[in-house]
Amino acid sequence: MKVKRYIANDAQEAMLKVKAELGNNAVILHSRKIRRPGVLGFFKKPLIEMVAAIEENGEKKVNPLLENSHRTNWQGVLESSKIDQLQNQMGSIHELLNNMLTKMEHIDTSKSFQAPKKDEVYEKYYNILLQNDVDTGVAEKILSIVKKQMSFSKENEEAVKNAIKIKIREYLGYPSPVEEIRDGQKVIVFIGPTGVGKTTTLAKLAAKLSINGMKSVGVITSDTYRIAAVEQLKTYSEILGIPLKVVYEPQEMKDALENFKEKDIILVDTAGRNHKNGEQLEEVKQLIRHIPNPETFLVISATTGYKDIKNIVHAYGFIKDYKLLFTKLDECSTKGNILNTKIFTGKNLSYLTTGQSVPDDIELANPEKIASIIVGESNE
Numbered sequence: 367m368k369v370k371r372y373i374a375n376d377a378q379e380a381m382l383k384v385k386a387e388l389g390n391n392a393v394i395l396h397s398r399k400i401r402r403p404g405v406l407g408f409f410k411k412p413l414i415e416m417v418a419a420i421e422e423n424g425e426k427k428v429n430p431l432l433e434n435s436h437r438t439n440w441q442g443v444l445e446s447s448k449i450d451q452l453q454n455q456m457g458s459i460h461e462l463l464n465n466m467l468t469k470m471e472h473i474d475t476s477k478s479f480q481a482p483k484k485d486e487v488y489e490k491y492y493n494i495l496l497q498n499d500v501d502t503g504v505a506e507k508i509l510s511i512v513k514k515q516m517s518f519s520k521e522n523e524e525a526v527k528n529a530i531k532i533k534i535r536e537y538l539g540y541p542s543p544v545e546e547i548r549d550g551q552k553v554i555v556f557i558g559p560t561g562v563g564k565t566t567t568l569a570k571l572a573a574k575l576s577i578n579g580m581k582s583v584g585v586i587t588s589d590t591y592r593i594a595a596v597e598q599l600k601t602y603s604e605i606l607g608i609p610l611k612v613v614y615e616p617q618e619m620k621d622a623l624e625n626f627k628e629k630d631i632i633l634v635d636t637a638g639r640n641h642k643n644g645e646q647l648e649e650v651k652q653l654i655r656h657i658p659n660p661e662t663f664l665v666i667s668a669t670t671g672y673k674d675i676k677n678i679v680h681a682y683g684f685i686k687d688y689k690l691l692f693t694k695l696d697e698c699s700t701k702g703n704i705l706n707t708k709i710f711t712g713k714n715l716s717y718l719t720t721g722q723s724v725p726d727d728i729e730l731a732n733p734e735k736i737a738s739i740i741v742g743e744s745n746e
């Protein structure tokens with residue numbers, strides 16, 4: 367190998383010198399800036415020192431370390447372009463891996479945000495049910511049934527909520543309005559605690575049945591405990607043009623019913639009874655005994671706590687068959703007790719009353735609507 371050192375004013379001049387003397391196949395082994403000799407050299411542009419080599423007689427003994435970094439012939443260019451290619455490819459692979467990692471991280475995070483753990487979803491709805499005054503036992507029962515029913519693949523929040531709603535809807539059953547008159551006449555009796563809205567509800571139904579239902583209606587009241595009670599019903603009956611009979615003793619019931627034998631429907635109002643007073647309840651029992659095949663509505667205010675509702679239901683346990691009628695829904699912020707009581711008694715729901723206005727503030731219980739409110743889907 368022939369190695370030569372060249373000094374020039376700049377790199378271009380040095381290259382030309384190398385090319386002229388050693389030819390196109392020369393290899394630049396080294397190049398650097400050097401100071402010009404003498405004190406004045408400090409103040410002048412530096413010179414370029416270039417060391418070049420050329421193989422002689424076909425030998426190829428160039429230092430491989432220098433070969434990669436300094437060769438400027440075509441071979442070197444090709445090899446360095448291969449390295450560039452490899453580096454580019456490695457860069458692409460690196461980028462690809464990074465993208466994949468980012469995507470994987472994204473999937474993981476999105477999982478934790480969009481699909482909360484199933485237990486969290488159940489806990490959320492359990493709490494919503496409790497906030498809506500659903501009894502703890504009832505809420506646990508509903509959730510354990512729904513948990514068993516749900517297939518894992520469908521177990522997202524919406525599906526859980528819908529399954530709970532369907533279960534509540536199922537428990538609430540279908541509401542039972544005043545039955546269709548089949549054999550001649552129907553006697554409807556309203557019983558329940560004091561001040562829950564028995565008389566007002568009776569007036570609402572009397573108006574609906576006589577005006578909308580085109581039925582002939584008679585009203586009997588056994589509530590003679592309060593002077594105002596009879597007056598209250600008298601006022602309604604006069605406005606509605608419906609006759610009223612007052613019974614002071616259970617035995618008088620037979621005559622009062624006889625008096626209304628031409629009517630399609632007879633509505634019987636009873637005095638509000640303290641469910642803790644056995645004597646008072648006995649009077650209700652006696653009264654009902656004097657009515658053949660009554661259709662009985664147990665009137666409960668929706669504002670009553672579940673513990674008291676259970677006591678009321680217990681106290682009226684002597685009545686074999688009755689329908690649940692909830693009043694004052696407008697004064698109550700939750701609907702859970704309707705569900706609790708329905709499950710506790712196994713009796714059918716009937717009407718809900720939603721205000722003091724006669725006859726407007728009454729509607730047939732709507733299980734879909736109640737279920738939707740209980741799962742927190744709607745407020746009204």
Ligand SMILES: Nc1nc2c(ncn2[C@@H]2O[C@H](COP(=O)(O)OP(=O)(O)OP(=O)(O)O)[C@@H](O)[C@H]2O)c(=O)[nH]1
Binds near residue numbers: 561567693694721
């Ligand atoms: N906010 C609201 N008040 C109602 C509703 N139903 C009845 N009331 C009111 O509740 C009060 C008592 O109603 P009544 O119909 O006299 O109740 P009751 O059960 O017959 O009472 P007693 O005969 O004394 O046992 C009255 O002021 C009614 O206007 C209702 O759905 N919502």
Ligand SMILES: [Mg+2]
Binds near residue numbers: 589635638
């Ligand atoms: Mg009354």
